Amino acid sequence: MKLAYFVHDLADPAVTRRVRMLQAGGAEPIVLGFRRTETAPEQVAGAPAVDLGRTFDARLGHRAKATALGALTSGRWRKLLAGTEAVMARTLEMLAVAQAARRTCGLSGPLTYECLDIHRLMLREGAKSRAMRTVERALMRQADLLIVSSPAFLDAYFRPRQGVGDSLQIPTLLMENKLLELGAAPAEPPLPPAPGRPxxxxxxxxxxxxxxxxxxxxxxxxxxxxxxxxxxxxxxxxxxxxxxxxxxxxxxxxxxxxxxxxxxxxxxxxxxxxxxxxxxxxxxxxxxxxxxxxxxxxxxxxxxxxxxxxxxxxxxxxxxxxxxxxxxxxxxxxxxxxxxxxxxxxxxxxxxxxxxTFVAEEADCRLLVQAVSKGQALSSDVAPPLKAKLVA
Structure with a gap:
């Protein structure tokens, strides 16, 4: 399955881990994203990477402009993304870019929103925060699946603040931030240091x-x-x-x-x-x-x-x-x-x-790709035994 994965930072190790999970689950991802480093990687875990430019921590205004530019020029990826069967976006800013690319490039596959943090801007009561939540709700109505890394994100934010499960019907998948260990036998933990001070x-x-x-x-x-x-x-x-x-x-x-x-x-x-x-x-x-x-x-x-x-x-x-x-x-x-x-x-x-409890394995990778490819959370009897937790 050809998959377009839009990310906030091409150099983020957690992005590399997710790309490896997608590959192990049967997907062939293309990674499109911004970067926080001076130079852009040509590949992420062997998958081709498309650099959308550099962004910076704490400079939300600059990131908003970069996001808008990426969305407005997303038609340039039409040839690259031809045949894409699913789209996945990591963070809200990339959801906006991914949704624009999905529309301008004529992609019909499901769209997944992957949320690994709830920024403080989304939780305030000022006009800017309310506007951001409105934008997120509008984009989520066009998405087919929501992935979170903690159940508290659903309980404390997406359900009470964004109406997930009520006014906003979208399947959700809990995929925790576990280590990824594939193929080789599990490594033995190192010998502990001698117990005692310091x-x-x-x-x-x-x-x-x-x-x-x-x-x-x-x-x-x-x-x-x-x-x-x-x-x-x-x-x-x-x-x-x-x-x-x-x-x-x-x-x-x-x-x-x-x-x-x-x-x-x-x-x-x-x-x-x-x-x-x-x-x-x-x-x-x-x-x-x-x-x-x-x-x-x-x-x-x-x-x-x-x-x-x-x-x-x-x-x-x-x-x-x-x-x-x-x-x-x-x-x-x-x-x-x-x-x-x-x-x-x-x-x-x-x-x-x-x-x-700590390690994601091939079953988790298959679950992830199946859910993203169908745009829905899957029943735990689809591919047992599954280590990831499903949220109805």
Whole structure:
């Protein structure tokens, strides 16, 4: 199945993972998207990539203009997209471009809207936010399927705010941010570091929470005997006052830069805990998301730390593992009272959770492609056993 996949950032590792899932499920994707890097990749996981230009974090006005230009000039892809059987758009801005391309290029296949975050602009009560929700509803009425990565996005936003399941009838599919492991036998988790002080906490992935950096660096500076912080990933520098300076000022806080998927076992193998707490959009998207690190870290035996009454904490409670704090201020006392035996018990809890909780496999890929190709959520008896959760 030839599939057009419109994405917000061609260089985003999560986009690469989704493209690999589409390929493993039987699709032949063409990836069209903006980029946040200086140069554009020619391919994404071997799939041809079409560069729509560079956009930037926190510059919504520029992104709106780029989106409008992409939509207005979408007819230029008519030859490239000839024969496309399905269209998929990651984020709202790409839904607008994809819908325009679908119309101008005469594509008749189903359209899927993939939403992995709810931006704070969509949740305010001002005129601009109401207008954005109106635009989203209008575009969703032209879509055939909605994919979300957390059930809380449906419960807290799409159902009450956008009328999904009521005034807006669209099938929905829950596809969590699991690791993708295909073909080879599952890798063994690395040997854990020796349990004991200083406890090492990893913070990996999309690094965008100023409050988390403040909490971790302040505690590390005050208690160098108790913990060390290792940060790896892609910082959103627009969200911090001085990310590099703050890290450099605390000797037992380090930043290792971006990483590849194959680096995960080595990086997680160095640490005891992972930081699965985010306050970038406190009370909103940060309360609802299920981030990549919530799946990556336990896959490699590392114990996640989350807030109990947020979606991350509820995920840990549902599966019976991890550290669930009522407030980050409890972290120091928790680590202070933690014995090596206590830590090993926490790790055994992680190791007892079925691998399918953290890892997407070929069945998940087939489910994704079947749903996108038909524009509908599929019954779990279509291709058992299915690891992804379906939402009616």
């Amino acid at each position: 406890w090492r906490i990893s913070w990996m992935g999309a690094i965008r929470c100023r409050k988390s950096l403040d909490i971790l660096s302040a505690l590390a500076a005050r208690r160098p005997d108790l913990l060390e912080i290792e940060i790896h990933g892609r910082p959103a520098y627009t969200e911090f006052k001085d990310f590099d300076g703050q890290v450099a000022a605390t000797p037992n806080v380090s930043f290792g830069g971006a990483y590849r998927a194959e680096d995960l076992p080595r990086l997680y193998g160095r640490t005891h805990f992972s930081w699965a707490i985010d306050y970038m959009e406190e009370g909103l998207n940060s309360s609802w998301l299920l981030p990549n690190r919530l799946y990556e870290s336990p896959r490699f035996g590392v114990v996640p730390i989350a807030i109990a009454d947020l979606q991350t904490g509820r995920f840990l409670a549902e599966h019976g593992f991890g550290v669930r704090l009522s407030d980050p201020s409890e972290l120091e006392a928790f680590l202070e009272g933690l014995s090596p035996q206590d830590y090993l018990a926490l790790r055994r809890q992680v190791e007892a959770v079925p691998l399918s």
